[in-house]
Amino acid sequence: MNLVNSVIVVLLCALTAFISHMGMAVFHDGIRPVIPEYIEGRLHRSEMASVAFGLSVGFIASVGIGNALATNLLNPWLLFLATDIIGVASPKKWIAPILGGLWGILCLSGIGTVNAVLTGVPIDLIGALGELGTYVVTGFALFPLIAIIVQFGMKKGIIAAVITIMFRFVGPMFSTVSGDSWTMLIGVILLLGLCIYEDIKNKSNDDSDALEGNVFSERVGRIRKNLPFLMVAGALIAVACNVHVFAGSDVTMFDLSKAYAMGNTPEAQALIHTAATNEFMRALSFIPLIATTAVTTGVYGVAGFTFVYFAGYLCPNPIVAAIVGALIILVEVLILGYIGKFLGKFPSIRSASDNIRSSMNTCVELALLIGSINASCVMGASTNVGAAGGFIITALIYLINEATGRKIMRMAIGPIGAIATGLILNLLYLIGIVTLI
Structure with a gap:
């Protein structure tokens, strides 16, 4: 883990905590419907923080930490569920990115230290x-x-x-x-x-009018207003994937962990391409879920439809990954309204x-x-x-x-x-x- 990679993770955690605090985007699907309740004055921040903590702490402690130790790669459950909680719980918007950055530092140092200890035990655990x-x-x-x-x-x-x-x-x-x-x-x-x-x-097809009403248009418009922050988040996530410190899902992290350990070999590249293909298919499958909750709440996903993971794995270098990641989020948000209307015509897909x-x-x-x-x-x-x-x-x-x-x-x-x-x-x-x- 070099200095540049560490800075990327810290910036990513700081930004995702900030956009969570501002109600722009969160990772947990269950938190997304709660944020409009706070924004529209029907819920206190402390109550929202309690909901976020209750929904996420189990995933962080189990899936997040467990998979990080097993693969030596950071993952969304470890980083983004925590920054969801940090963001919505922070009393001031300037506190959220500071605490988010500190969480990134803790994850980097903690997981690396534990892995170093486990690598040295007599019975091979990491292998x-x-x-x-x-x-x-x-x-x-x-x-x-x-x-x-x-x-x-x-x-x-x-x-x-x-x-x-x-x-x-x-x-x-x-x-x-x-x-x-x-x-x-x-x-x-x-x-x-x-x-x-x-x-x-x-x-x-009689549900389409519900998705085309004033609330729908207003909340899609709110997501579009937040595009600059969302695009930067998409860029940072793609870069984190590209520099081999982050994996987007449990479908890809184990193949990526093996590939990165092999170095720049044909076998490693084949594994990375397999992981990217599976990540792409996973992202396609999640469009109905993420799009529906986004257009009805006005709160986007931290990683959008998660195509930024796919881009990060395959881009030739971090600069290209950042550009492609930002553009993917831009396109997703611009077509979000059309996806919502399409899903309104096909409720079975929703x-x-x-x-x-x-x-x-x-x-x-x-x-x-x-x-x-x-x-x-x-x-x-x-x-x-x-x-x-x-x-x-x-x-x-x-x-x-x-x-x-x-x-x-x-x-x-x-x-x-x-x-x-x-x-x-x-x-x-x-x-x-x-x-x-």
Whole structure:
């Protein structure tokens, strides 16, 4: 982590805390509808801060910190959920960027220090954690099929699954596109096709007037007034991705972590392009959710539709990344009104946004759990307790979490369980119960 990269992270955290304080943009979808309540005088800042803290602290402590330790990359849950809280809780607008910058410094120093300590332990924890991301991309690619089943029923879901699996197996034979990319592409096409067909069949277009009313126009106009700040945020995020200190999602961070460790090799570039493709597809899938909440609240997403991540991974240098990131946010905001009107004509696509998000979470949860078990088995296999010894510790942590009301969310419990397994095995090694083989 060099000085320039550190400055980028500090500036990014300072700016996102400031735009959160000003009600321009936040990362957490659940906070976005609360901000107009404060702006229009129906909610106190302290109450808004309590909501932001309650919605985000669990994600920061689990997904944010857990994934950062597993990949040595910063992520949105660690940075932006915290700057959401810092921004809305700050009593003055000049305090927010100062506290946001300090949070960036803490993340940089804290994660680096912890990783340095874990790298030196007798039983290889950091190396084994590379197994966490083995199936994330493959599992994530299944989300459109789960969304189809939830929204349109088992019959259409099974038909869609058969079509998708056929393309997954056959597509790579006739193209350079990976099986995972085929799975996601065909699944998304089928999901959107079913949504549009359903609305045309039912002629369900009577919601458009609601999105075209005065409130809609006023709130889209408010987002456009904030464009300079939003564009700078987009530029900084793209640069952070480009300099290899930040990953935009759990779908890409594990591939990126492996790629960056390889250096500038053909294999690394292939992994980065795979990650970028998956990030692009993820961004396409999130447009209905982000656009709908933006046009109805007047509060944008910190990373927009998240295409800035994709640009940051692929741009040749930080200067180009900054320009492209800013331009992406500019285009997104300028066409936001048109996207809102389109979604008004196809309410099934808007309805699919919740199904998409929950399906993504379900698929990634499963993939991370399997990867975490693999990582624990690798750690156990290097000792006298064997792979089964590593498995039983992680499995017990997962089952205790389920039995006690899921204190830690499922997306985080796998990586946390794997990290805890590594720490426990190393502790047992120090006291002589576990030995290396």
